[in-house]
Amino acid sequence: MEQKIRVLIAKPGLDGHDRGAKIVARALRDAGMEVIYTGLHQTAEMIVEAAVQEDVDVIGLSLLSGAHMTLFTDVTRLLKQKNMQDILVVGGGIIPEDDVPVLKKAGISGVFGPGTQVETIVDFILKNVKK
Amino acid sequence: MVIKETIKKIKNDRDNWEKTCYQNLIKDHPERKPIFENLSGLEIKNLYTPEDIAHFDYNKDMGFPGSYPYLRGVHATMYRGRLWTMRMFAGFGSAEETNKRYKYLLDHGETGLSVAFDYPTLYGYDTDHPLSRGEFGKCGVAVSSLKDMELLFDGIPVDEVTTSMTINGPAAIIWAMYVANAENRRISKKQIGGTIQNDILKEYIAQKSFIFPPEPSMRLIVDTFEYGFKKVPRWNTISISGYHIREAGSTAVQELAFTLADGFEYVKAAMKRGLNIDDFAYRLSYFFNAHNDFFEEIAKYRAARRIWAKGIKDLGAKKPRSMLMRFHTQTAGCTLTAQQPEINIARVTLQALAAVLGGTQSLHTNSMDEALALPSEKAVRIALRTQQIIAEESGVTNTADPLGGSYYIEWLTDKMEEETYKYFDRIKQFGGVIPAIEKGFFQREIAESAYKYQKEIDDNTRTIVGVNQYKLDEETNIPILKMDEKGEHRQIERLKKLRKDRNKAKYERSIKNLRKAAEGEENLMPYILDCVHSFATLGETCGVLREIFGEYEEPAIY
Numbered sequence: 001m002e003q004k005i006r007v008l009i010a011k012p013g014l015d016g017h018d019r020g021a022k023i024v025a026r027a028l029r030d031a032g033m034e035v036i037y038t039g040l041h042q043t044a045e046m047i048v049e050a051a052v053q054e055d056v057d058v059i060g061l062s063l064l065s066g067a068h069m070t071l072f073t074d075v076t077r078l079l080k081q082k083n084m085q086d087i088l089v090v091g092g093g094i095i096p097e098d099d100v101p102v103l104k105k106a107g108i109s110g111v112f113g114p115g116t117q118v119e120t121i122v123d124f125i126l127k128n129v130k131k
Numbered sequence: 132m133v134i135k136e137t138i139k140k141i142k143n144d145r146d147n148w149e150k151t152c153y154q155n156l157i158k159d160h161p162e163r164k165p166i167f168e169n170l171s172g173l174e175i176k177n178l179y180t181p182e183d184i185a186h187f188d189y190n191k192d193m194g195f196p197g198s199y200p201y202l203r204g205v206h207a208t209m210y211r212g213r214l215w216t217m218r219m220f221a222g223f224g225s226a227e228e229t230n231k232r233y234k235y236l237l238d239h240g241e242t243g244l245s246v247a248f249d250y251p252t253l254y255g256y257d258t259d260h261p262l263s264r265g266e267f268g269k270c271g272v273a274v275s276s277l278k279d280m281e282l283l284f285d286g287i288p289v290d291e292v293t294t295s296m297t298i299n300g301p302a303a304i305i306w307a308m309y310v311a312n313a314e315n316r317r318i319s320k321k322q323i324g325g326t327i328q329n330d331i332l333k334e335y336i337a338q339k340s341f342i343f344p345p346e347p348s349m350r351l352i353v354d355t356f357e358y359g360f361k362k363v364p365r366w367n368t369i370s371i372s373g374y375h376i377r378e379a380g381s382t383a384v385q386e387l388a389f390t391l392a393d394g395f396e397y398v399k400a401a402m403k404r405g406l407n408i409d410d411f412a413y414r415l416s417y418f419f420n421a422h423n424d425f426f427e428e429i430a431k432y433r434a435a436r437r438i439w440a441k442g443i444k445d446l447g448a449k450k451p452r453s454m455l456m457r458f459h460t461q462t463a464g465c466t467l468t469a470q471q472p473e474i475n476i477a478r479v480t481l482q483a484l485a486a487v488l489g490g491t492q493s494l495h496t497n498s499m500d501e502a503l504a505l506p507s508e509k510a511v512r513i514a515l516r517t518q519q520i521i522a523e524e525s526g527v528t529n530t531a532d533p534l535g536g537s538y539y540i541e542w543l544t545d546k547m548e549e550e551t552y553k554y555f556d557r558i559k560q561f562g563g564v565i566p567a568i569e570k571g572f573f574q575r576e577i578a579e580s581a582y583k584y585q586k587e588i589d590d591n592t593r594t595i596v597g598v599n600q601y602k603l604d605e606e607t608n609i610p611i612l613k614m615d616e617k618g619e620h621r622q623i624e625r626l627k628k629l630r631k632d633r634n635k636a637k638y639e640r641s642i643k644n645l646r647k648a649a650e651g652e653e654n655l656m657p658y659i660l661d662c663v664h665s666f667a668t669l670g671e672t673c674g675v676l677r678e679i680f681g682e683y684e685e686p687a688i689y
Binding site: 064115 | 253379468585
């Protein structure tokens with residue numbers, strides 16, 4: 001049997017808007033992936049630690065407070081330090097267009113804004129996951 | 132409302148119409164869908180007639196504006212007397228930048244202020260706390276001390292303008308800063324007016340910016356109720372909020388039911404403390420969402436007023452003012468699309484109109500660019516102008532409750548009230564709101580509705596213009612608000628200076644007194660006010676309470 005893709009859905013920082021994170025978590029699970037949800041208020045260290053513990057293939061970051069430039073890149077920087085770049089990192093939230101190329105360069109391979117259909121996220125993960 | 136014989140005839144005629152005219156037509160020209168439902172999933176009939184409200188007793192069930200059960204509005208004159216307060220939620224970056232935005236809005240005809248705080252402030256952390264990293268001024272203004280509050284309201288007549296502050300966990304401390312700032316400007320506590328959100332229950336349920344566990348949180352809230360009616364009588368000490376419950380994905384019925392359940396929970400907590408319901412209930416206010424389903428939203432506001440009036444009366448209130456529900460409305464942020472952002476202006480217009488037809492006391496209209504970033508000046512101005520057009524040009528303000536008596540609206544209002552009581556029963560089975568929160572009841576109900584809604588959009592069974600239909604490939608070109616990058620640095624320097632310059636003995640004494648009081652049972656407001664006046668920072672004051680009360684952690688369920 002083919003192994004399921006393991007995804008960690010994480011809420012970095014103080015932001016409590018968890019509607020998107022929960023919907024995506026559920027949609028990925030319904031698409032046959034193994035999903036772990038960290039809950040709220042995670043630091044980059046906590047997220048990377050959870051990724052190690054859970055041996056995930058994908059990290060999905062969700063943030064609507066506007067602090068994505070700092071908090072998303074904290075996670076990818078830490079992954080790089082730990083040589084864990086084989087994990088696919090995607091992110092979503094209220095993200096101005098100008099920020100998208102910067103985030104992509106920093107290792108957040110997929111950036112999804114409001115109005116994204118969950119199918120788009122599922123497809124992106126299936127296509128880009130490094131297994 | 133209509134005599135029995137007439138109803139009978141209408142029913143007969145309707146049945147005939149249905150069998151002949153209607154059925155004949157749909158045989159050849161079927162309706163667009165087999166079932167029509169509103170956003171809460173209630174099935175909507177093809178037509179409403181006097182039959183649907185035959186059981187109505189006009190005087191008992193509807194009444195008149197400004198009188199029980201307030202279905203038709205809380206003022207006798209409604210908007211003929213005074214328009215709603217146009218109150219735009221704003222805050223970003225440093226206190227200086229936000230102060231400038233407030234003056235801009237007031238200059239353009241805004242009539243009340245509404246403060247958005249950044250995440251560190253919402254969690255009771257100072258800007259230089261490690262957990263504040265990356266968050267300074269991002270989704271609101273940073274206020275770490277009385278100094279910041281002074282800058283935020285510099286040059287603004289706080290004795291004339293009312294201010295609403297969206298703050299919950301540390302509401303008592305931020306409110307104390309506002310009061311202290313007024314006092315320092317020689318404006319009496321009795322003169323200032325405004326609102327603190329101070330609604331912790333919906334934080335556990337939906338918005339998730341909680342700090343302390345439920346019990347000490349409720350204590351702090353009742354402290355503000357008591358302090359408010361005794362010392363700051365023009366202040367609404369709570370704004371019981373459905374807005375965030377809805378934004379988290381609930382239906383309109385859930386928003387109505389969960390919010391009102393929270394409201395009654397606060398009243399009961401205050402009565403348990405020994406407060407007289409007629410002393411404080413008139414200072415409790417509400418805050419609702421205005422979503423896409425036009426008539427459902429209007430019915431929701433009307434039902435809310437009637438449920439509240441009845442419930443407060445049942446709890447023993449004698450004074451009419453205790454029973455009338457005043458509320459603020461904000462158009463639904465979650466309905467804004469990042470695709471073709473200009474069309475959000477049309478969405479916001481409809482949502483705002485629903486709020487006005489529902490009799491709101493104040494209103495925030497979202498800006499078209501808010502699915503992308505914080506709103507630019509121009510976008511905010513258009514949103515404010517939208518309210519002004521409804522107020523000044525549309526004519527909907529000429530009479531109170533213009534949709535009252537509509538068969539559909541009255542049926543729907545009734546139905547939503549009925550559905551609300553069903554939820555009340557379920558909450559009761561958990562043993563009340565707090566046990567239901569601890570068991571994840573609300574959270575699960577909301578997540579379920581949110582998922583269903585998203586699935587409908589993804590499956591194309593629900594149309595969102597510009598998202599799953601009528602799409603456009605062109606790039607959006609919306610100018611994005613840029614913030615002053617030096618703001619954070621200035622703020623941190625200001626904090627350092629404040630900690631160095633303040634009277635150390637006075638500061639330490641105030642913190643010590645607060646700690647002692649928090650360990651006991653006294654009302655904490657005077658102690659918090661003393662801390663604020665002694666230039667204890669938000670983080671320091673909140674830190675004391677964190678030590679004594681502990682922090683709340685929620686289970687991660689999805």
